[in-house]
Amino acid sequence: MKKNKWIALVMIGVMTTVIGCSSGNGSDNAGNNSNATGEGTESAQNADGKFEPPITITTARPVGSDYTFINGEDINNNVHNKWTKEKLGIEIKDLWNTTDNGAYHTKLRLSLTTQDQLPDVFIVQDQNLIADLIQSGKVKDISKDFEAYASDRIKKLYEENSASLNQVKKGEQLLGLPIFSAGDGTNPVLWVRQDWLDKLNLKAPTTIEEFETVMDAFTNQDPDGNGTKDTFGFSLSGRNGFSNWMSDVSFIFGAYTGKFIPGTWQQGSDGTLKYGSVQPEIKSGLGKLQEWYKKGYLDPELAAIDEVKATESFIQGKSGMIAAPFWAMGWPLGDVKGTNPDAKLRAYPLPTGSDGKSARYTGYINEGKVMMFNKDFKHMDAFFLYMDKIYDNQFETGDFKDGFFEGYDYAIVDGKPEYDSKKFPTPLEAAASSSKYNLFWNVPAIPFQGSANYDYMFNGGEPTTRAHKEIMIQDPEMVRAGALNYQMAGINAPTEFLGAPTETMRNKGDNLKTMELETFAKIIYGNESIDKFDSFVADWKSKGGDQIEKEINEWYKSVNP
Template sequence: MYRKMMTALLALTMVAVTACSSGAKEEPSKEAAAPLALQDGKYEPAVQMSYLRAWNDDTKFKNGETAQNNVHTKWAKERLGIDLTTPWAVSVTNDAFYTKLRLSLSANEELPDIVSIRGDYNLVRELIESGKFADAGELFDKYASDTWKGAAESASEEWYPYMYEGARYGIPIFDYAYNGDPVMFIREDWLKKLGLEEPKTIDELVAVMDAFTNQDPDGNGKKDTYGLTVGMKNALNTWMTESGWIFGMYNTMPGQWNLNAEGTLEYGSVQPGVKEGLATMKDWLSKGYLPKEAGVYDEIKAAELFTAGKAGIIVGPHWMPNWPIDDVKKNVDGATYKAIALPTGPTGESHHHGSGASNGVVLINKDMENPEIFFTYQNYLFDNFANPEVGGEFEHGFAQGYDFDIVDGKVLGEADLKDGVSPLKYTLTYDGARIPNLMMDTLAELATGKEPVTPFEKNTKIANKPEVFAAAQVVVAHKDDAIKNKFTGAPTDTMKMKKDALDKLEKDTFSKIIYGQVGVDEFDAFVTKWKSMGGDAITTEVNEWFKTVN
């Protein structure tokens, strides 16, 4: 018995010694990589972080800088000890960036630590389902700063598109809330010339559009003006020169999933109000209030009618006075415009599409040894740039001589500089860091005459034209009129198979109705066909998803 006890004790001792010895010699795995130490907020020596992001054609550089080497990459290394590298920099033109990234994924090439994407939601899903990326939500909970988490709490629905198998695989790139909510901009000088009041109802709007179309408001003796410019090439409910608000006057919103009175989701394009909206657009087009080419105009082309002085009304986001519509003042002597609320419909209601509070996503490679590096980078921007302090590093902007300068003691914004460029467009999240509710609340307050006090308030006043503040005030006053798209999840099974065909059916039918090629009653046949072609199945799937997030 004694010998058996001693033998067993010796065996246990050997197991313990072996386990301790083995643990001491084992190299840490990537999953358990030791956290990197920061010295005064900076990695010493510098650490490398690779990334991919799309580059827009409007991104400009100066001083010989490039996408790979610029004032932003220098800042990241000098301030944070993060050496940013990118394997390639490709424009979004003709979807070149997305195509190249898809090829990399299909070839099973090694992807960088961070991938930031705007647009092409299907590509985002392909990346998420590839198994190459980490549970970003778990990392966010662990590493994100309180400021960043506070921003996320105000826009919790923005996580939904990037959920997969119960995990949050993408971190939303937060944008300013209501940034895409539309207002109506109208030629104020035309109203005065023709003795008209600002339209508040659909009947008053029709009267104004008729006058703008038929009473020669530009005074050139020709019938070459339009009441309203819209661009329908890409969608009815689009980001600028949109027409979704027309359907909002009939209490629905096409092209998205809306919450109904029963608490379930319904597809806006098949609701009765859309039929009335289509009949209205058909009537306006036939009377010349809208340009005949609206069906082939994209947003930019449609906006050119306003800036050229040929259209009296345009509908779009509050920031449009910054670009492009203020050009009407350059092109037309004496031209003035103002923002007004969208007119009410027959039942006295006015609705518009509600924009989200994100404009992209960040994915984190599951093989990134130290994902906290990215959070060190983004935390710094949220804590110091998003709402900077007086005397802070970003008090006037990101980099002096780029997006701001100080001349004779006066702070000049990017628009005031001869060669001003925005380094924020070089950042991993395209805009640095944004707290969703901060911008619109600030703009609306400044519109009341409040003197700017904080750096954010001062910079906001410098960066925007006066018409922007008034437009933001309209947005805030009518934010409860917004109808938001409530389905932001991954494409359902039936969507993957049927959505393209359903979208084509919808676009073709609506276009034919608006252009008078078929009668308005064709809408009823469209609804029946949409449901039978997969619409009913998609509606069921969408509501099953809605239950999981609601």
């Protein structure tokens, strides 16, 4: 849950104002459509757009340690719910809550086989469950409602990112709504122990060859000065895959492919989608990792540890480099100071291949997050009014132009918004997470606007927006890292398959993924020769991979006629 907390805190600061795509705050558009075709037309709105009498929208969510409440509030009784009722005439009611994502999705899945009521609106972040809900007949086709009730600026966002809708389409039906994240917030940069570089008189690596030189020094030249050979070069995770939001290693493969990375589907030279993990150049990346593992440059447990666990070797001062998001300096990498107060972190571009080739992990623009609707929900007009109001935060208009709630996530000090909670008139050790109280669990974003702000501020831009001002209070090195993230946008390698899992993927995908992870781990550990990759590719194809590729390309053709 810590991951979500830091993404939330940082992403609040990475959006930019979008000029010219808003019709005010959008409330006129929603209000004027109150008699349009679609359900919800029986709801009465007054001249201010408020529903009278109030209507109720039910939901459910995981509420974990990443939620911070003040003033004795909780998820059912808080400043956001009070505002929604008083301002919009919408009463939000949680039918149930869980403490984590896993339990939440398990409870949702049970609703498909029991008579348990689905909430009116609910988030889903499980691709198989999204597909099952689409087939269940229990979720609503919102295609007409979207046209009738979404504000102009909301429509523009989805028009500009229309590929995201493919994951919730069934023929002409639109059975959900992707909820956007920044899209570039989890892309890795290279974090290095600068104090180790300085001590050993090394330059930051720019190529794979230079990266290898630095790893060797960090492994064999006692960079921590304790007189013991107890350090290594690079921390990475292979437990869940070899392209990760944290402790990433995708750029090593990208240095050989220039495009394909493990675990993603991308367009090949023939115009069809190809699976990255079985491309020939991946073999070279595995061979290099095998060589480095044998030399002791890598975490000895790399295949057994997940993305967060893999950072511990870096935090504890055992390794000197890690590929992680620009905001990771705050959490978890900043914890290295607890082990060594003199540790100095520095962000650098990811090393490239000798011929300049490069590619890196790139998150989804909605991180798999979809809002779905109970088929019996009759207030889509109210939902889209609410959604547009929440987007006031990102467009810096309306009630939320400075932040969500004064005294919670910002305060006015000397006539200006202040975002450092310790400087509030009533200081807070930590700001309330009021940006998370909404139906979307977080601030829905304007995709790909975030890191541009960091680049602007890093290069001396004058702060003119709330996003700029929020960046100003962040650690200068994190701002620099955000600018590097923006500058590396040309090597992003997002998957181009955004549809629901195909039939063969659902039947055989887990086994194929397990085979892939086990084979890659055995090769890296030296338990199998590098030539095992060739037999893996043949097995992957014959055991369902070729059929999956066929099905995925049928989908790709259907959404790109």
